[in-house]
Amino acid sequence: MKKSLLLAAIATFLALLLLPTGAAALQPEPRLVLGFQPQAFTGERVVLSAYLMDPAGNPISGQPISFSMDAEFMNVLGNVQIGRATTDQTGLAAFVYEAKSEGSHAVTAAFAGNQVFAPAAASSSLTVKQGVPTFIEPEPFRIPGANISTLVLVLGTVWGLYLVVGLYFWAISRPTAQSISKARVAQ
Amino acid sequence: MDEKKNLEKWRASRRRLLMLMGAAGATALTAQFTGSLLSKVSGASGNGKVGTDAAGVETASAAAEEAPGSASKRLRRWGMIIDLRYCDGCQSQGTPPKCTTACIEGRFLPQPMEWIEVYEHELPGGGTQFLPTICMECQNPPCVNVCPVGATWSTPEGLVLIDQRRCIGCRMCMAACPYERRFFTWGEPPVPAQSLFVEYSPEHQIPMRRGVVYKCDFCPEMARAGRLTFCAQACPQHAIYYGDLEEDLATNGQDVVQFSRFIAAENAYRYKEELGTRPRVYYIPGHGELAGRNPEQTGRMPTEWNWQQTLQGSKTWKRSGR
Amino acid sequence: MEAVGPVNEFQRVLQDKAIAPLRRTSKSYVLFVTALVLIIAWGLLVYGLQLKEGLVLTGLRDRVSWGLYITMYVFFIGVSMAGTFISAILRITHAGWRTPVTRTAEMVTVSALIVAGIFIIFNSRQNPHLTVYKILHFARWESPVIWDVLGLVTYLVGSLTYLYAALIPDLAMCRDTVGSKASWLRRWYFRAFALGWIDAPEQRRSLQKALGIMMILIIPVAVTMHTVTSWLFAMTLREPWHSPMFGIYFVAGAIFSGVGIIVLLIAVLRKMCRLEEYITKKHFLYLGYILAAFSGAMFFLNVNELVVNGYTLSGGIEMHLKDLLTGSMAPLFWTYFWGGIVAPVVIIAVPATRTIGGVVAASILVNIGMFIERYLIVVGGARLPLNPYEVPSYSPTWIELSVTAGGIALFLLIIAVLMKIVPSVAVWEMVEDHDKESGGTRGSLASQEGR
Numbered sequence: 001m002k003k004s005l006l007l008a009a010i011a012t013f014l015a016l017l018l019l020p021t022g023a024a025a026l027q028p029e030p031r032l033v034l035g036f037q038p039q040a041f042t043g044e045r046v047v048l049s050a051y052l053m054d055p056a057g058n059p060i061s062g063q064p065i066s067f068s069m070d071a072e073f074m075n076v077l078g079n080v081q082i083g084r085a086t087t088d089q090t091g092l093a094a095f096v097y098e099a100k101s102e103g104s105h106a107v108t109a110a111f112a113g114n115q116v117f118a119p120a121a122a123s124s125s126l127t128v129k130q131g132v133p134t135f136i137e138p139e140p141f142r143i144p145g146a147n148i149s150t151l152v153l154v155l156g157t158v159w160g161l162y163l164v165v166g167l168y169f170w171a172i173s174r175p176t177a178q179s180i181s182k183a184r185v186a187q
Numbered sequence: 188m189d190e191k192k193n194l195e196k197w198r199a200s201r202r203r204l205l206m207l208m209g210a211a212g213a214t215a216l217t218a219q220f221t222g223s224l225l226s227k228v229s230g231a232s233g234n235g236k237v238g239t240d241a242a243g244v245e246t247a248s249a250a251a252e253e254a255p256g257s258a259s260k261r262l263r264r265w266g267m268i269i270d271l272r273y274c275d276g277c278q279s280q281g282t283p284p285k286c287t288t289a290c291i292e293g294r295f296l297p298q299p300m301e302w303i304e305v306y307e308h309e310l311p312g313g314g315t316q317f318l319p320t321i322c323m324e325c326q327n328p329p330c331v332n333v334c335p336v337g338a339t340w341s342t343p344e345g346l347v348l349i350d351q352r353r354c355i356g357c358r359m360c361m362a363a364c365p366y367e368r369r370f371f372t373w374g375e376p377p378v379p380a381q382s383l384f385v386e387y388s389p390e391h392q393i394p395m396r397r398g399v400v401y402k403c404d405f406c407p408e409m410a411r412a413g414r415l416t417f418c419a420q421a422c423p424q425h426a427i428y429y430g431d432l433e434e435d436l437a438t439n440g441q442d443v444v445q446f447s448r449f450i451a452a453e454n455a456y457r458y459k460e461e462l463g464t465r466p467r468v469y470y471i472p473g474h475g476e477l478a479g480r481n482p483e484q485t486g487r488m489p490t491e492w493n494w495q496q497t498l499q500g501s502k503t504w505k506r507s508g509r
Numbered sequence: 510m511e512a513v514g515p516v517n518e519f520q521r522v523l524q525d526k527a528i529a530p531l532r533r534t535s536k537s538y539v540l541f542v543t544a545l546v547l548i549i550a551w552g553l554l555v556y557g558l559q560l561k562e563g564l565v566l567t568g569l570r571d572r573v574s575w576g577l578y579i580t581m582y583v584f585f586i587g588v589s590m591a592g593t594f595i596s597a598i599l600r601i602t603h604a605g606w607r608t609p610v611t612r613t614a615e616m617v618t619v620s621a622l623i624v625a626g627i628f629i630i631f632n633s634r635q636n637p638h639l640t641v642y643k644i645l646h647f648a649r650w651e652s653p654v655i656w657d658v659l660g661l662v663t664y665l666v667g668s669l670t671y672l673y674a675a676l677i678p679d680l681a682m683c684r685d686t687v688g689s690k691a692s693w694l695r696r697w698y699f700r701a702f703a704l705g706w707i708d709a710p711e712q713r714r715s716l717q718k719a720l721g722i723m724m725i726l727i728i729p730v731a732v733t734m735h736t737v738t739s740w741l742f743a744m745t746l747r748e749p750w751h752s753p754m755f756g757i758y759f760v761a762g763a764i765f766s767g768v769g770i771i772v773l774l775i776a777v778l779r780k781m782c783r784l785e786e787y788i789t790k791k792h793f794l795y796l797g798y799i800l801a802a803f804s805g806a807m808f809f810l811n812v813n814e815l816v817v818n819g820y821t822l823s824g825g826i827e828m829h830l831k832d833l834l835t836g837s838m839a840p841l842f843w844t845y846f847w848g849g850i851v852a853p854v855v856i857i858a859v860p861a862t863r864t865i866g867g868v869v870a871a872s873i874l875v876n877i878g879m880f881i882e883r884y885l886i887v888v889g890g891a892r893l894p895l896n897p898y899e900v901p902s903y904s905p906t907w908i909e910l911s912v913t914a915g916g917i918a919l920f921l922l923i924i925a926v927l928m929k930i931v932p933s934v935a936v937w938e939m940v941e942d943h944d945k946e947s948g949g950t951r952g953s954l955a956s957q958e959g960r
Contacts, residue, residue, distance in 0.1 A: 133261050
């Protein structure tokens with residue numbers, strides 16, 4: 001009697017122990033394969049391809065994959081979320097990332113897992129070298145030279161006319177000899 | 188008769204000489220004036236983005252201070268993101284806003300200058316939100332456009348700097364700034380001993396002088412040292428992000444985010460966007476809810492200028508009124 | 510070189526009266542000038558204090574950073590419009606009645622522009638010569654301040670040229686009548702600046718051409734100058750200022766306040782120089798009509814601004830309108846509106862008050878009203894909060910008031926000095942006018958050329 005009870009207890013204990021792993025074993029771990037070009041220049045659009053497959057190699061579709069990147073900015077190391085994409089029928093989640101941050105970065109694709117599958121992640125290194133500037137901001141609307149040309153035109157006309165008037169003053173200061181003599185005679 | 192004629196001739200020639208001298212003087216003055224105007228044709232691109240003579244030195248050195256690894260082509264394009272979901276005006280801290288305190292202590296701002304000022308805006312749905320308001324470092328800056336002597340200019344990195352040596356104190360820029368982020372030293376500002384060891388540069392604006400305009404400058408010397416601005420460092424909720432739009436990264440000291448994606452995903456907006464100033468500061472809407480704040484909790488602690496107490500008898504002025 | 514002497518009684522009497530101030534200095538004049546000099550000296554002393562201690566001595570602060578100095582600047586720029594309007598526009602339209610008042614108008618313009626320039630320099634933080642040097646050396650043509658400086662200098666030179674052009678025959682007259690007892694300086698001055706005017710036909714032609722150019726040129730220059738002054742405010746992003754209407758508003762206001770000042774000055778001149786028979790009720794009435802007309806214009810512009818803004822209440826203007834019409838600025842605004850705009854029209858419209866005294870009273874009201882209006886524009890616009898905080902206050906301190914008093918005294922002093930060195934009425938034009946009216950014997954250019 002005691003022996004059977006002990007055996008039952010041990011069996012229950014072992015079963016309980018194995019249960020989680022069993023449950024885990026019920027959630028298959030998918031395979032996530034991440035591929036992209038290892039090198040890029042800034043401004044270049046890099047296609048990050050992540051394939052999500054079940055252990056048998058069948059593609060898993062319709063699952064969100066989030067992409068992130070290790071980066072350092074102002075002496076702060078962090079994991080930067082750069083986007084997400086959903087797997088299609090072939091299990092491919094493609095995300096276009098415009099490389100902007102120079103240096104060597106570990107790019108990670110992560111699958112958060114769902115009721116069926118366990119989470120998975122894959123990571124690969126992307127080296128970015130200096131290329132073209134990526135931030136293009138259109139200039140505020142300006143008509144080049146409009147300001148200075150208006151100023152020069154207006155001021156030039158006005159001061160030119162002032163000069164002309166000055167010349168008339170100069171002309172006034174020099175009457176003809178005829179007028180001088182006439183004036184002298186007139187008084 | 189002849190004598191009179193000679194006298195007339197002499198008088199006429201003297202008159203001519205006087206007029207000539209006057210004309211020469213006027214021409215010299217005008218020449219200098221127009222000369223300096225026309226020299227800007229070759230120098231400036233007409234949109235206030237390029238620095239003037241004295242500033243040319245500053246912009247060159249600013250260019251030289253870029254992060255190592257990026258040569259002349261890629262420049263930093265500084266910007267800030269302020270996540271209002273985390274800003275509660277430091278109500279949870281029970282202190283005056285720490286960003287303001289850090290800026291005041293770090294930059295030795297005389298009372299009542301608050302380069303970062305936490306304003307409390309009323310929300311249309313009721314309650315209030317706190318908006319830490321800094322210089323927006325606009326890309327179509329009204330202040331730069333109106334300055335008569337070019338004492339303020341836009342650097343290629345997007346910062347708007349002031350050369351206090353050139354400023355004539357006309358305060359046209361203060362009238363033009365729609366965010367009211369420019370401050371004037373009406374009286375003699377108290378200068379701490381530390382300032383006197385520093386050689387003046389528009390990039391750190393100390394030692395301060397009387398009768399010129401000052402404003403937030405995104406702490407360029409901190410950026411050069413690879414450190415965040417005082418306000419970003421000090422925020423206990425890490426609500427302030429300092430970032431570079433060219434490298435497209437921003438950090439608040441804890442996390443690193445992709446600048447463009449962060450502001451797009453979180454529906455960031457810019458303050459008074461409709462005025463067309465193109466500010467470089469993005470706000471993520473909120474009222475401090477992620478810091479545990481209720482919008483009905485109004486009020487914050489008033490700003491303090493503690494460093495000034497170390498200077499005996501330093502007296503400054505008020506924001507308005509006597 | 511002697512010119513033709515006065516040929517008729519009218520000219521002789523007029524010449525005597527016009528030149529009298531240049532010959533003799535009355536006791537009251539000396540007293541007046543002494544008082545002005547004392548006030549200016551006091552203003553300079555106080556300004557020196559302001560330079561030493563900084564602008565903290567004023568009532569200006571970060572929130573309201575433009576105050577009384579800028580108000581006086583705009584006011585004097587406005588006053589300076591008068592000369593142009595009276596002289597040039599009335600000359601173009603051959604309005605004969607203008608002749609006794611043109612000289613005063615032009616003197617007012619020159620004086621007002623100089624004082625306005627001084628006020629704007631006093632507003633900046635440092636020594637005037639340093640400010641001027643920096644503006645000249647580092648000017649940016651994109652700045653409205655620089656446009657303003659260019660406009661002011663251009664208009665000042667234009668006004669001086671115009672004043673001088675119309676002055677040449679009168680200076681010749683002074684030169685001829687000054688006599689040998691006068692001082693060497695006086696004789697040299699008249700002879701030098703009369704440019705050898707002997708009323709020769711070619712000289713007349715040159716003068717008419719010069720006056721023709723200036724009278725047409727000075728009008729767009731003046732209008733541009735006032736528009737550019739308004740752009741100091743309109744180019745900012747503050748609600749009451751950022752309006753395309755500011756240009757016309759300032760121009761109309763300028764003509765309005767300028768005519769008001771001229772009425773006051775010619776009333777004083779008339780009494781002082783005993784020119785009652787030349788400056789008659791007709792002149793005051795005509796100036797009064799101009800005042801009333803521009804009253805209407807100001808009324809129209811004010812109503813436009815209030816109604817267009819008040820109908821939709823957008824863009825933060827609501828607080829400003831409430832303050833202006835019913836709040837803290839309301840007493841000033843309604844004084845300006847009823848006293849400065851409506852009352853002058855009523856005074857001039859009602860026949861009983863349409864007298865010299867009435868017009869002078871109207872012009873006093875106009876000046877007070879326009880000063881209030883400038884103050885409301887500058888300070889009322891500056892105090893509108895751009896961020897959520899309480900509406901700031903501003904009140905001028907005794908420093909600002911002293912310097913302002915000094916500036917006004919300087920304005921009056923320059924006119925007083927000018928009245929001593931040039932005849933205060935345009936004698937030759939009045940004589941021409943009189944001769945034309947009476948079909949005169951000496952007559953004009955035509956009969957001279959016939960000789």
